[in-house]
Amino acid sequence: DIQMTQSPSSLSASVGDRVTITCRASQSINNYLNWYQQRPGKAPKLLIDAATTLQSGVPSRFSGSGSGTEFTLTISGLQPEDFATYYCQQSYTVPRTFGQGTKLQIK
């Protein structure tokens, strides 16, 4: 199975800050990497697919980059609604594995 490792596991930041979350795959997954946002008590929501493609309706302050084994999710200009947990997921092969999550908290 492909292991997905996110860093950091938690992150404190302020409204307006720029933050970056990293996701590493245990082997190359090309660009088959998705990002999800999960707010407390809610279902995950797809933000980005294919490492860089922003879903319709997702604010442009979210961006994704990377390929192969290393990927990043960047949020530029944090808004109060962005404080949530973020997960990466590889869609290169089955089983579809997720990173352990990065909890973004208000400083």
Add this chain to the structure above:
Amino acid sequence: EVQLLESGGGLVQPGGSLRLSCAASGITFSNYGMNWVRQAPGKGLEWVGSISGSGSTTNYADSVKGRFTISRDNSKNTLYLVMSGLRAEDTAVYYCAKETDQYTTRPGNWFDPWGQGTLVTVSS
């Protein structure tokens, strides 16, 4: 608008069985593969398994293989997860999630949308 609504969660004793359902609306259900993903309390997301749009292909996580069965009834727009031999570590919120297309093993697919989840608690 695509909507997924899970049901069937509850309290079950270790070793017991439970069937979860996921009712879909707003899509031609048979055109899409479906997934089950679970989240233990305070933990991350774990893919449980998937089924293709036709129902001919299923895949499972090793942690549930041989104990859980995924099926679907396309005439009822409903996805099922039958869980048997339940263990305390199966306690979680179970989400259903729609695949990008009818295939569940195609590289590059994603899960969207997700249902609101249903809580399964395994305890004596």
